[in-house]
Amino acid sequence: SILYPRTCEFHYAQCEKPVSLENIENTEGLQTDRDQEKMSSKIEEEDKSFVVKTGQSLEGHLGTYEVGELLGKGSYGRVFKCYKVGSEEIVAIKILENVKEGREEFKAMKLIKDLDPDQNNLMKFHECFSYNNATCLVYEILYVSLQMCLSKTHFHLFQIRAFAQQMFQALSALKSIGVVHGDIKLDNILLVKSKSLRIKLIDFGFAKKANKLLKGTEIQITPFRAPEVILGLPLDESIDMWAVGSVLACLYNRGYLFPCDTEYETIRAMVLPTADEYTQNTRKQVKDHVVDLDAIIQVHQDRFDDHDDDDHRVFIDLLKRMLEVNPQNRITPSQALAHDFITMKHLSGEAVLKPKTLSLRILSPWTRVQGPSWPRLTTTGSGCTGAVDLDQGSQTRARGPSAARRMMICGPRLHMKDYC
Template identity: 55%
Template structure:
């Protein structure tokens, strides 16, 4: 019994080892391996004794932070986690100095996917599936007045890569929209909405901006945020689907949050509904996209508070230009 970790036994998450047991309210969990760690503690892949099921247990060393994440998860209990593409929580239990949250096991994050894919371009088939499911997730959160506040590449995971199923995870910073005061320090820098930076009134539209940045990173292979220079040059196959996606991005990345597209409206966009568009090419066909003649060059530059976008069709020589100002 010396390997069991009970409520009346002092311990620290860093002392946990593979093979240790955690005694929860709904069963006893055995640590099989550690999936990752951070400032909060560790995430362990665990099995439950007497069950073939596998779980991901987030072990949080800061008791207050653990309780806050549990309270945040309680906000979304009314939502169906599978229908709305949200991470499923089974239970929360505590013992001295440690909080454990038991979640469903998922595959890998978008961050890990891009790294393993060596930041190569992602087919629109993947992007569309990701966008549709995350729009549904944000629509559900908006319906109950909850803001995630921390949407980024490593907080969206594959639930099933073969069927392109995704889930939104980590609700540790989620709050009710009415509790978002001006000047709130939320979102990591590269996914931070303009209104957060400028200290303006906030609402759930901050999540849409962050998701728009995620979709751009995934499609453009995260080049935009990894570039050493402010000028970033992209070459993509031309076609209705890509142009429709870029149009959707423009609707999401509206500097004025009042003009930003909502999750419900995004679900009705042509890129998602496929109305008036040719079918999305399969992943196999996407491998040969770069060999086609027609290409679109996109040049994004930034200077002071101005963001400029230039689009040039290599085949027909058409060029379009649009400039945004953070203060307009």
């Protein structure tokens, strides 16, 4: 059955795991060189690590926190669920034993301190303090990552639309202050809570000003790494748009778009965008990745009874614009927010964009591609936060190809309300 946006408790039963999900679930090897170096040193010094026990108290500037369960562990530190003493507030505290690493993440959070975290779908930061020579960063507590959701469910296109709009708003806010996140991936996008389509972008440990990004900077993990990063070319905020495009492709296809064992394999798959070309040039069969964006429509169509061809074609058009090889021609956050897939104008015959028909041939000469003139994004109030009216799309389904029927299939029109 199709699940409409009133809830985010997806069907976990009868969800077969495709081969492509094996690499989605194994994320230990998907790290930057900097991550791997730090993880190696941490293994060597594991016995010397700062011990945090359940029930222990951490004294911060804004209050005392009681340590609860361990939520996660990475190459840079551990995250605990904590309870603020004297209140009902629950927070997530990230503990980093390396002072330099803690200082860098705190510095990154200061870059975005003037952005509204709720309006722009960014993780809320409360405070930073030191405890026993460890740095403690206090954040709002969120639910589970899209990585975890993807391993258990199929995403319908209306859910992907909701996630896409919120991520575009986040990128738009970051671009407005000239900041690059630099580590957008499934693990770093979390649902705010259960029974919600609201998400937030987390982990700004690699964030920095775009004008300080140097060529050859070690940034992004391989499945979400932009071609200009792999090739050591000039970098800017557009690398985040590539990463979001790769994330949306993962949600749609339930697998990485390109092979990601090595950067060489990734680039080779980008150069050879069809299965026939890949096999002809490498003498290998395509196994667990899809390089033909148009071909994945059928894969997704087979998973759901309700399917609107126009909606899926418009989504693929958006993906092609996000995964444009030349970062100068790559779609911007404001343009993405005005794309038909987000505005849903194509469902009522108001489409304003011409389909993008360019193939995804990454290493072809970077000549400027003439595209359509984009409409300017207009918002009301303080900005476009992006949201879905959860009461729409939950009524009895109509028959026939009417606009109402198509809205039932594709989800409600997005507007400025809360997803929760």
